[in-house]
Amino acid sequence: MTNQNQILIELTGPLERAAGCSQVAIPCDSSQTLGAVFAWLLNQYPAAKNVLGDSSRYTATEGDLPPGLLVVCDSVSLKARLETAVKAGDRLTLMPMISGG
Amino acid sequence: MQNESSKQSLGRLPQNMNSCSLTDEERETYAWQMDVRDFGETGQQKLKRASVLISRVGGLGSVVAYELAAAGIGRLILAHAGNVQPSDLNRQLLMTHDGIGKPRIDSAVRRLKELNPRLEIVSIPENISAGNADRIIAMSDCIVDAAPMFQERLAMNDAAEKQGKPVIEAAMYELEASLTVIHPPRTQRFRDLVPDVPQGWQRRFPVFGAVSGTVGCMAAMEVIKLVAEFGDPLLNRMVRIDLRSMRFDTIRLL
Numbered sequence: 001m002t003n004q005n006q007i008l009i010e011l012t013g014p015l016e017r018a019a020g021c022s023q024v025a026i027p028c029d030s031s032q033t034l035g036a037v038f039a040w041l042l043n044q045y046p047a048a049k050n051v052l053g054d055s056s057r058y059t060a061t062e063g064d065l066p067p068g069l070l071v072v073c074d075s076v077s078l079k080a081r082l083e084t085a086v087k088a089g090d091r092l093t094l095m096p097m098i099s100g101g
Numbered sequence: 102m103q104n105e106s107s108k109q110s111l112g113r114l115p116q117n118m119n120s121c122s123l124t125d126e127e128r129e130t131y132a133w134q135m136d137v138r139d140f141g142e143t144g145q146q147k148l149k150r151a152s153v154l155i156s157r158v159g160g161l162g163s164v165v166a167y168e169l170a171a172a173g174i175g176r177l178i179l180a181h182a183g184n185v186q187p188s189d190l191n192r193q194l195l196m197t198h199d200g201i202g203k204p205r206i207d208s209a210v211r212r213l214k215e216l217n218p219r220l221e222i223v224s225i226p227e228n229i230s231a232g233n234a235d236r237i238i239a240m241s242d243c244i245v246d247a248a249p250m251f252q253e254r255l256a257m258n259d260a261a262e263k264q265g266k267p268v269i270e271a272a273m274y275e276l277e278a279s280l281t282v283i284h285p286p287r288t289q290r291f292r293d294l295v296p297d298v299p300q301g302w303q304r305r306f307p308v309f310g311a312v313s314g315t316v317g318c319m320a321a322m323e324v325i326k327l328v329a330e331f332g333d334p335l336l337n338r339m340v341r342i343d344l345r346s347m348r349f350d351t352i353r354l355l
Contacts, residue, residue, distance in 0.1 A: 012277060012341070012343075013274045013275070013277050014274060014301055014302065017275065017307075018301070050300070050301040051299075051300060051301045052300075053300050064296075066299065066300055067295055067296045067297040067298065067299050067300075068251070068294065068295040068296075068297075068298075068299030068302075069299070070294065070352075072352050075350060075351065075352055075353060076352065076353045076355060077339070077352050077353065077354050077355060078355070079355055095341065095352075096299060096301075096302075097251075097272070097279070097294060097295050097299060098272045098273065098274035098277065098278075098279060098302075098306075099248065099249055099250060099251050099254060099272050099274075099302055099306075100160075100161075100249055100272055100273040100274045100306040100308055100313070101157050101159045101160060101161040101162060101247040101248055101249045101271075101272065101273070101313065
């Protein structure tokens with residue numbers, strides 16, 4: 001169950017492997033942007049840089065997500081950008097596209 | 102209920118149904134699957150006259166090829182470069198120990214012909230690239246993408262989109278897998294999901310053969326549904342599989 005003061009993030013595939021965990025809870029009192037969520041992840045899990053790229057990417061207030069990174073909420077892949085708002089209580093899955101054959 | 106979009110023909114299959122009537126031997130071989138609802142002898146004939154390209158017959162593509170050969174697809178076009186290596190053998194089920202050091206494509210053809218000697222195979226000892234994608238895709242009605250590099254997937258989807266052909270996008274990583282069908286304008290373009298090569302993807306990825314085999318079987322079923330025009334193919338939906346927890350999610354792609 002999601003705490004109403006946090007955003008629950010599920011990490012999959014190479015992002016889960018890079019971060020070393022499959023689920024993280026980000027403290028959040030109000031709304032924030034996906035860019036801020038990614039910056040928080042990189043601060044807490046520096047190895048996630050392998051998938052999310054350098055934190056400098058997330059100083060911008062708007063822009064595209066890293067190529068091939070799906071953001072899924074309630075079983076729907078969002079047309080998300082850095083400036084997309086997320087709020088406390090949300091549950092998101094960050095799903096890097098994979099290519100193993 | 103069947104989606105209207107899934108009923109649209111692939112549009113590139115030969116029109117002469119007589120040339121694809123089944124022999125008595127084929128009727129006997131495929132009798133059990135022709136009992137499947139909405140498939141029948143008509144579906145079997147559609148499989149017989151279809152040409153399916155599989156990009157790489159490694160851990161995933163080899164299982165797709167084997168299942169399609171078993172199901173009675175008429176022609177497989179297999180694209181895969183290189184020789185069999187010992188590290189292939191944990192998952193690439195068309196390769197065998199005695200094939201180590203020999204072309205992968207030769208092993209694949211031999212194993213498939215053992216299963217189905219009626220199968221026509223076009224073997225191409227190349228991986229898909231921007232330089233050859235148009236030519237190779239032109240030979241097929243339908244494509245299965247099982248390549249390990251995003252460069253290959255992007256090149257193939259670009260060419261398939263130009264030629265209006267559906268691509269079954271199947272992939273795995275560790276104990277996870279994903280599957281969807283890309284067929285613009287019925288669906289998003291692959292580049293809508295992956296605009297460019299993602300950061301951090303590496304040629305060597307963690308893999309059990311049982312994972313690539315699982316999604317390979319599912320990809321083969323998507324081919325059969327698309328070619329025989331029944332069921333609901335994964336248009337605008339992606340199945341995400343996590344075999345660590347045995348979780349299967351269907352994600353809507355907007």
